[in-house]
Amino acid sequence: MHPKKAYETLGHLVDNLYVMDLPQTKTDQTKDLLKTEYMKFKAAVENLTGVAVTSESLKSAIDVVNAKRAAIHRLSALRKADPAPISGLDALLANQVFFYDNPARFTESVNKICDELETRIQEKTGAFPAGAPRILVSGCPQAVPNWKLHMITETAGAVIVGEESCVGERGTRNLTDNTGTTVDEMMDAIVDRYFKVDCAIFTPNPERLDHIQEMVAKYNAQGVIHYGLQFCQPYLMESIPVEKALEEKNIPCLRVETDYGMEDAGQLKTRVEAFIEQLR
Amino acid sequence: MHPKKAYETLGHLVDNLYVMDLPQTKTDQTKDLLKTEYMKFKAAVENLTGVAVTSESLKSAIDVVNAKRAAIHRLSALRKADPAPISGLDALLANQVFFYDNPARFTESVNKICDELETRIQEKTGAFPAGAPRILVSGCPQAVPNWKLHMITETAGAVIVGEESCVGERGTRNLTDNTGTTVDEMMDAIVDRYFKVDCAIFTPNPERLDHIQEMVAKYNAQGVIHYGLQFCQPYLMESIPVEKALEEKNIPCLRVETDYGMEDAGQLKTRVEAFIEQLR
Numbered sequence: 001m002h003p004k005k006a007y008e009t010l011g012h013l014v015d016n017l018y019v020m021d022l023p024q025t026k027t028d029q030t031k032d033l034l035k036t037e038y039m040k041f042k043a044a045v046e047n048l049t050g051v052a053v054t055s056e057s058l059k060s061a062i063d064v065v066n067a068k069r070a071a072i073h074r075l076s077a078l079r080k081a082d083p084a085p086i087s088g089l090d091a092l093l094a095n096q097v098f099f100y101d102n103p104a105r106f107t108e109s110v111n112k113i114c115d116e117l118e119t120r121i122q123e124k125t126g127a128f129p130a131g132a133p134r135i136l137v138s139g140c141p142q143a144v145p146n147w148k149l150h151m152i153t154e155t156a157g158a159v160i161v162g163e164e165s166c167v168g169e170r171g172t173r174n175l176t177d178n179t180g181t182t183v184d185e186m187m188d189a190i191v192d193r194y195f196k197v198d199c200a201i202f203t204p205n206p207e208r209l210d211h212i213q214e215m216v217a218k219y220n221a222q223g224v225i226h227y228g229l230q231f232c233q234p235y236l237m238e239s240i241p242v243e244k245a246l247e248e249k250n251i252p253c254l255r256v257e258t259d260y261g262m263e264d265a266g267q268l269k270t271r272v273e274a275f276i277e278q279l280r
Numbered sequence: 281m282h283p284k285k286a287y288e289t290l291g292h293l294v295d296n297l298y299v300m301d302l303p304q305t306k307t308d309q310t311k312d313l314l315k316t317e318y319m320k321f322k323a324a325v326e327n328l329t330g331v332a333v334t335s336e337s338l339k340s341a342i343d344v345v346n347a348k349r350a351a352i353h354r355l356s357a358l359r360k361a362d363p364a365p366i367s368g369l370d371a372l373l374a375n376q377v378f379f380y381d382n383p384a385r386f387t388e389s390v391n392k393i394c395d396e397l398e399t400r401i402q403e404k405t406g407a408f409p410a411g412a413p414r415i416l417v418s419g420c421p422q423a424v425p426n427w428k429l430h431m432i433t434e435t436a437g438a439v440i441v442g443e444e445s446c447v448g449e450r451g452t453r454n455l456t457d458n459t460g461t462t463v464d465e466m467m468d469a470i471v472d473r474y475f476k477v478d479c480a481i482f483t484p485n486p487e488r489l490d491h492i493q494e495m496v497a498k499y500n501a502q503g504v505i506h507y508g509l510q511f512c513q514p515y516l517m518e519s520i521p522v523e524k525a526l527e528e529k530n531i532p533c534l535r536v537e538t539d540y541g542m543e544d545a546g547q548l549k550t551r552v553e554a555f556i557e558q559l560r
Contacts (some may be wrong), residue, residue: 004304004483005480005483005513005514005517005518006517007483008483008484008485008517008518008520008521009517009520009521019483021303021304021305021307021310023301024284024301024304025301027301029312029313029316030301030313032309033309033310033313036309200285203284203285203287203288203299204288205288231511231513233285233511234285237285237286237288237289238285238288240288240289241288241289
């Protein structure tokens with residue numbers, strides 16, 4: 001996937017396209033590179049908006065975004081229950097809206113959903129019957145309106161209990177440390193937080209293998225569907241070590257490579273149904 | 281293209297697979313990153329072989345590789361003649377062998393070919409008739425035994441006069457400065473030389489657009505075939521600005537996306553023949 005090259009063509013079509021250089025490995029030197037890029041981006045934003053980033057405004061922004069993350073963490077934790085109080089499809093939608101809703105409104109909405117889910121859990125009301133096969137989805141992001149895999153899996157009778165994905169826990173986990181007092185300290189905290197992201201673009205990327213297994217245990221999943229988008233080569237490559245690591249732990253894994261179209265929906269449904277049979 | 285991820289799987293199959301982090305943008309900071317990687321690689325080679333790199337051995341190695349490059353530069357310069365004294369296919373083979381022959385033997389062989397070509401030029405003997413349409417190939421590398429595009433183009437009556445490619449002038453141009461006296465100075469010279477490479481993995485990469493146009497002028501090409509390999513996304517993306525830059529200079533350009541198979545040879549031949557007609 002070369003979004004980094006796509007801008008060379010898109011740049012002619014829009015104003016103010018801003019490009020950052022992001023590291024591919026995790027060393028002190030590449031972390032410094034990320035800090036440099038974030039500082040340049042801060043300056044560019046200040047220049048574009050005419051508003052300076054102060055320690056007060058940055059602290060406040062960190063708190064707003066942390067609150068949003070905390071709300072989605074609360075939602076994720078409730079998905080541990082059996083019967084699952086919310087379908088994977090609805091939870092995916094919340095994770096998708098995470099990206100573009102007003103952050104304060106999003107936090108409030110998600111917390112309202114969580115209040116309702118807590119009641120459901122007390123009443124043992126599930127979106128699916130107790131004992132339904134529980135699946136973790138891992139891999140590429142699913143942006144609106146991509147609900148294909150969740151729709152296929154959940155209409156086949158299994159419930160998706162977590163997304164190890166950029167639209168999901170890979171993107172939302174880890175709060176930013178908000179104890180810094182200067183802009184520079186807080187920028188360091190932001191660098192620290194984003195440098196932890198275990199995106200497949202990093203190499204090597206062993207943290208991701210650990211996190212998938214942690215999520216399987218945390219959400220009581222019986223199996224993993226690895227979701228790869230065509231041409232998203234980093235995740236297609238990592239699907240091999242992911243499958244291998246899960247095999248070693250006797251966790252069933254289905255590797256799926258698909259796209260945004262619906263042409264393969266029938267074939268995919270057959271494969272997912274067969275996988276779910278394995279889990280029962 | 282994610283060779284950088286492929287090693288995560290290949291690493292289990294071989295011993296001593298060594299992975300380097302390479303920059304994607306050109307700044308002082310990413311140049312420092314490249315230096316760090318080259319120094320680490322030097323240490324790894326010393327460790328593996330038990331032989332220390334000294335200022336004498338490094339100077340000698342720089343001279344050997346520079347001689348190899350100078351021989352291929354001599355060959356390239358002879359391709360400016362009309363009639364072309366050597367087919368593109370034969371010249372491509374020399375550029376391919378550049379990668380794996382013993383360097384001293386390669387230099388000697390190429391210089392022998394050049395002696396013969398100089399005689400041919402004096403005698404006005406060409407591999408193709410004088411006035412044959414002249415084409416520059418630009419884009420992805422063509423490794424042995426990939427001779428498809430050259431074979432198709434030259435059997436259609438045009439002559440390929442240069443390769444703007446990693447197997448070609450992108451890889452072979454620029455000598456390494458050999459005036460350093462310490463290992464560190466010479467390592468800096470090597471970093472300088474490789475940091476100039478205008479591979480499409482860099483973004484932005486305007487030097488490549490300039491170099492293509494320089495090569496068109498230098499080798500008196502009438503048109504450019506942009507050769508993209510399926511899944512080599514950086515070059516597929518750059519084919520758009522390349523075509524645009526050439527269009528602005530009224531240089532005909534054919535964009536080809538193909539693979540190592542021969543299944544599309546017929547279709548490709550039809551397209552290349554039509555393109556050559558445009559140049560006559």
